[in-house]
Amino acid sequence: MKFQKILSIGVLGTAMIAGGANAEVRDIRIGVDVPYEPMEYRTPDGELTGFDIELGNALCAEIGIQCEWVVQGWDGIIPGLQARKYDAIMSSMTINEQRREQVLFSDPYITPPSAWFAPMDAEIGTPSDETLEGLTIGVQRGTLQDNYVTDMYGDVAEVNRYATADDMVLDMDSGRLDAVFLDFPIGKSTLLESEAGEYKVVGEKITEPVEYFGEGFGIAFRQRDQELAAAFNEALATLKENGTYDEIYAEYFGD
Amino acid sequence: MEALMNWLEAQLADNSIFTLQTLGYYGEGLVTTVQLVFLSLIIGLVLAVPLAIGRGSRHAWLRLPIFFYCYVFRGTPLLVQLYLIYYGVVFVEGIQDTWLWLILEKPFVPALIAFTLNTAAYTTEIFRGAIKSTPRGEIEAARAYGMSWGLMMRRIVLPSAFRRALPAYGNEVIFMLHASAIASVVTIMDLTGAARFVYARFYAPFDAFLFVAAIYLCLTFAIIYFFRHLEKRLLAHLKPASG
Numbered sequence: 001m002k003f004q005k006i007l008s009i010g011v012l013g014t015a016m017i018a019g020g021a022n023a024e025v026r027d028i029r030i031g032v033d034v035p036y037e038p039m040e041y042r043t044p045d046g047e048l049t050g051f052d053i054e055l056g057n058a059l060c061a062e063i064g065i066q067c068e069w070v071v072q073g074w075d076g077i078i079p080g081l082q083a084r085k086y087d088a089i090m091s092s093m094t095i096n097e098q099r100r101e102q103v104l105f106s107d108p109y110i111t112p113p114s115a116w117f118a119p120m121d122a123e124i125g126t127p128s129d130e131t132l133e134g135l136t137i138g139v140q141r142g143t144l145q146d147n148y149v150t151d152m153y154g155d156v157a158e159v160n161r162y163a164t165a166d167d168m169v170l171d172m173d174s175g176r177l178d179a180v181f182l183d184f185p186i187g188k189s190t191l192l193e194s195e196a197g198e199y200k201v202v203g204e205k206i207t208e209p210v211e212y213f214g215e216g217f218g219i220a221f222r223q224r225d226q227e228l229a230a231a232f233n234e235a236l237a238t239l240k241e242n243g244t245y246d247e248i249y250a251e252y253f254g255d
Numbered sequence: 256m257e258a259l260m261n262w263l264e265a266q267l268a269d270n271s272i273f274t275l276q277t278l279g280y281y282g283e284g285l286v287t288t289v290q291l292v293f294l295s296l297i298i299g300l301v302l303a304v305p306l307a308i309g310r311g312s313r314h315a316w317l318r319l320p321i322f323f324y325c326y327v328f329r330g331t332p333l334l335v336q337l338y339l340i341y342y343g344v345v346f347v348e349g350i351q352d353t354w355l356w357l358i359l360e361k362p363f364v365p366a367l368i369a370f371t372l373n374t375a376a377y378t379t380e381i382f383r384g385a386i387k388s389t390p391r392g393e394i395e396a397a398r399a400y401g402m403s404w405g406l407m408m409r410r411i412v413l414p415s416a417f418r419r420a421l422p423a424y425g426n427e428v429i430f431m432l433h434a435s436a437i438a439s440v441v442t443i444m445d446l447t448g449a450a451r452f453v454y455a456r457f458y459a460p461f462d463a464f465l466f467v468a469a470i471y472l473c474l475t476f477a478i479i480y481f482f483r484h485l486e487k488r489l490l491a492h493l494k495p496a497s498g
Contacts, residue, residue, distance in 0.1 A: 142455025174345035
């Protein structure tokens with residue numbers, strides 16, 4: 001305890017000295033836990049890629065700094081930031097209050113979308129109480145998608161809850177389900193890609209309301225690195241404006 | 256009724272897990288579980304009586320298929336049987352276009368089929384043992400009276416066999432109730448399905464599962480009581496004579 005206190009004072013002191021010397025934002029290292037497709041994973045030849053990696057690199061380029069990626073297991077990813085093994089975390093980290101006490105978050109850069117999937121020949125309009133009435137909808141038990149569908153459409157539609165996404169896809173194939181509500185990337189790989197031509201996305205991708213889908217993913221910094229966070233927020237706003245963000249988004253979350 | 260609901264709502268006012276909604280899930284789950292278990296036991300019982308008689312037949316063409324059926328259904332986990340029937344039927348080409356799909360589309364009937372076939376296999380074996388242990392003297396006496404095989408079965412063998420099978424069959428009924436807990440893997444919202452839903456929703460494993468365990472205990476108690484009552488009536492002749 002005492003040792004920790006001494007250490008933290010020491011770290012604080014060093015940081016104050018360093019902060020004084022560097023008004024400009026310096027080159028940084030970013031911690032990431034792989035794999036978590038499609039956000040961060042390795043290509044067959046071992047290169048890091050994914051939505052986080054590409055967006056992170058684009059942000060660094062926009063700020064005009066060099067960024068180096070450091071792979072770190074999820075358990076130690078916040079301690080690693082505090083211990084200065086890297087200066088930021090960009091690893092599909094959901095913004096929440098507990099984490100806010102530990103780290104400083106950037107603005108949310110993405111809320112992972114969920115989407116409705118239905119057989120190609122199904123005639124379901126934009127999902128609503130009327131269009132889903134009497135249909136059988138599949139969800140994975142206990143997921144945020146389950147909570148959302150149960151609360152929004154539990155009264156008008158029949159909700160079938162599955163232990164795994166595989167069981168659900170099987171029942172979708174057999175015709176027992178009229179639609180499923182899934183994490184978009186999972187649905188994309190299991191329904192749109194591996195059974196090409198059989199299924200389609202119905203309606204818009206869904207990322208709201210916050211009480212179900214969360215505040216989204218943020219880049220985490222140490223509490224005192226406010227300038228760094230501000231620089232990333234600014235760059236993020238620019239990329240969203242000039243279309244770079246949409247390009248990267250479409251690459252990983254496009255239909 | 257409305258006063259009752261208001262009272263219940265007041266009782267549950269500061270309870271975030273057991274709301275009227277979740278209690279409703281438990282209530283529907285109870286109905287589904289009881290329906291599923293009761294129907295499968297009744298149909299299984301009706302199937303098991305002729306099967307048990309056939310199982311002890313002298314003719315191999317009758318005895319062996321029944322033996323094989325019992326062996327398969329007692330020799331594989333009920334969960335596997337349920338998976339095979341629910342997901343397996345899907346792979347029959349073109350089944351979606353036949354009338355069969357109307358009853359197999361929803362998970363209830365596939366689960367009912369799996370449970371019925373399973374309990375029928377066990378019950379067949381229970382009855383077979385009871386039939387086989389009919390005292391020889393009773394059979395010889397029936398023959399001496401000139402009873403036909405059918406009459407002997409109806410009047411002598413089956414009535415005493417049912418009585419002997421009763422305690423073992425009571426066990427099977429309780430096992431079946433507990434085995435029905437796996438119905439939720441094929442999306443049926445039975446009691447366990449409701450508990451799993453509440454658990455996943457509120458991250459409260461103890462509350463969700465202790466509550467459902469208490470409901471199962473009540474059901475089991477009712478079954479035990481029912482069978483004790485039956486045994487008292489039907490097995491009265493086996494009680495030690497009191498002075």
